[in-house]
Amino acid sequence: MASARRCSPEVTKAVGRSPQHASANRKVPSCTACGEDTRRTRCDSADANRPARARTHPDCPSKATGHGVAHFRSRIWFSGLSARGLLYREASRRRIMKVPLSERATLMRNEVWTAASSWGAAGSAYERFSEHFADALHHCAQRLAPRARESILDVATGTGWTARLLASRAATVSGVDYSEELITAAKAIARDRRLGIAFEVGDAHDLPYADHSFDGVCSTFGVIFASDPELAARELGRVCRPRGRLALAVWAKDCVLATMAREVFTRFSPPPSDPPPPSPYAWGSEDRMRELLEPAFDLYFERGCSVLREPDGDSVWRLWEQAHGLTVTRLARLDDASKSAFRDAFIDFHERFRTPVGIAMPRDYIVAVGTRR
Numbered sequence: 028m029a030s031a032r033r034c035s036p037e038v039t040k041a042v043g044r045s046p047q048h049a050s051a052n053r054k055v056p057s058c059t060a061c062g063e064d065t066r067r068t069r070c071d072s073a074d075a076n077r078p079a080r081a082r083t084h085p086d087c088p089s090k091a092t093g094h095g096v097a098h099f100r101s102r103i104w105f106s107g108l109s110a111r112g113l114l115y116r117e118a119s120r121r122r123i124m125k126v127p128l129s130e131r132a133t134l135m136r137n138e139v140w141t142a143a144s145s146w147g148a149a150g151s152a153y154e155r156f157s158e159h160f161a162d163a164l165h166h167c168a169q170r171l172a173p174r175a176r177e178s179i180l181d182v183a184t185g186t187g188w189t190a191r192l193l194a195s196r197a198a199t200v201s202g203v204d205y206s207e208e209l210i211t212a213a214k215a216i217a218r219d220r221r222l223g224i225a226f227e228v229g230d231a232h233d234l235p236y237a238d239h240s241f242d243g244v245c246s247t248f249g250v251i252f253a254s255d256p257e258l259a260a261r262e263l264g265r266v267c268r269p270r271g272r273l274a275l276a277v278w279a280k281d282c283v284l285a286t287m288a289r290e291v292f293t294r295f296s297p298p299p300s301d302p303p304p305p306s307p308y309a310w311g312s313e314d315r316m317r318e319l320l321e322p323a324f325d326l327y328f329e330r331g332c333s334v335l336r337e338p339d340g341d342s343v344w345r346l347w348e349q350a351h352g353l354t355v356t357r358l359a360r361l362d363d364a365s366k367s368a369f370r371d372a373f374i375d376f377h378e379r380f381r382t383p384v385g386i387a388m389p390r391d392y393i394v395a396v397g398t399r400r
């Protein structure tokens with residue numbers, strides 16, 4: 028129980044029920060480089076909950092050669108689940124390494140990096156954006172109903188609001204997002220709150236986990252942004268174990284945000300690619316979600332409405348221009364006249380929802396609850 032002694036009571040409470048943390052605590056962990064007892068290292072909650080990451084003495088002289096068989100075995104020893112993840116990632120890395128360097132660079136630059144860095148442009152400020160629909164995130168986490176000892180994945184986690192809600196329900200939680208900036212922020216927030224969540228950078232089209240790794244899979248307004256919805260939906264099914272559960276929160280197809288995207292945002296966006304990328308709002312109907320998810324899941328749907336409340340249109344604008352990465356990126360590409368026209372159109376749109384006490388904009392969403400066949 029060496030590591031547990033070094034955890035604060037909050038950390039032990041937060042992560043102590045996770046199988047990984049429990050097993051890391053049960054045995055005396057050996058350094059992945061030299062094989063000696065690592066009890067003199069500090070127990071960091073995120074690391075304790077993430078046994079796939081090597082634990083070494085910070086000053087271990089064997090560290091430089093720590094990539095041999097002993098190192099790999101020791102990583103597997105910490106957790107069966109994460110060992111499967113490791114093996115999968117190793118296979119995936121080998122596949123990618125076969126692609127010629129020039130193609131890899133192009134793929135990275137065009138398909139992943141641009142979109143991911145746009146989302147990440149607001150950095151940790153994105154957290155304020157999630158706060159504005161926190162009630163819907165609660166709804167979705169509640170319907171996933173994670174239990175102690177279950178392993179749960181939050182796909183396209185952003186700064187991890189939903190992942191933290193899930194972790195507070197005593198499950199072992201992983202969160203993945205393709206934006207490095209948002210994952211860095213998610214890790215910092217979870218660390219501050221002493222929550223042991225395993226955040227990592229990864230693409231929803233190629234999740235860095237083995238088949239059937241999770242008891243539950245969740246995504247709140249995240250996977251809807253995948254550029255290949257069919258592939259992303261298949262990935263949700265692949266990483267969920269048979270009889271495992273799914274909970275997705277998606278904006279309804281005809282919700283006010285879809286109208287705003289059409290009436291305001293498209294006027295200030297570059298011309299779309301040909302064919303245009305799929306709309307995230309296309310996920311927002313039961314028919315479409317059945318098409319995407321029913322091959323793997325039995326589904327049930329529940330509707331909800333999250334009301335945006337702010338004093339006026341200008342405060343909503345400030346939220347978007349500071350906290351919404353895609354808007355930050357879009358604004359950086361506009362000249363001053365277009366920026367000002369964008370701002371005016373955005374504020375006018377929100378002022379339609381003025382009440383005597385401020386703006387109240389109802390945003391309809393659907394939560395899809397699934398059971399893996």
Ligand SMILES: C[S@@+](CC[C@H](N)C(=O)[O-])C[C@H]1O[C@@H](n2cnc3c(N)ncnc32)[C@H](O)[C@@H]1O
Pocket residue numbers: 143146147156157164182183184185186187188189203204205206209229230231232246247248249250252253254
């Ligand atoms: C509207 S935010 C939702 C974030 C968070 N789930 C929440 O509820 O606040 C959309 C998120 O999807 C992520 N995302 C979009 N496409 C992705 C992909 N292909 N793989 C991983 N993450 C993706 C973005 O980086 C962003 O964090």
